[in-house]
Amino acid sequence: KCVPCREGTSVMYELLENIKNGQMKEYDLQDLQDISETMISCSLCGLGQAAGNCFVDTYKFFPQEYKK
Numbered sequence: 001k002c003v004p005c006r007e008g009t010s011v012m013y014e015l016l017e018n019i020k021n022g023q024m025k026e027y028d029l030q031d032l033q034d035i036s037e038t039m040i041s042c043s044l045c046g047l048g049q050a051a052g053n054c055f056v057d058t059y060k061f062f063p064q065e066y067k068k
Contacts, residue, residue, distance in 0.1 A: 005048030008039040012055065019066060029066060033059070 012035055015028050036052030043049045059066060 002044045002048055004039045004042040005045065005051065008035045008043075008048070009051055011035055012039075012051070016055070024066075029059070 012032060015032050015035075018024055019028060032055050036055045039048050039052035040050075040056070043051075
């Protein structure tokens, strides 16, 4: 029913897996930020609204972990 959550969580998972496996592209972090903000502001349920916070908060406080 809710496209931002349904599609956003899948894409976020793929991007985070790429980062974890050392296959990060230069625009992946910006894509994650954009997807997270869209999910937070446009999702209909609490799950979708909160799922984007996982990236937003960790990137805010631990950005070095994403740039290894």
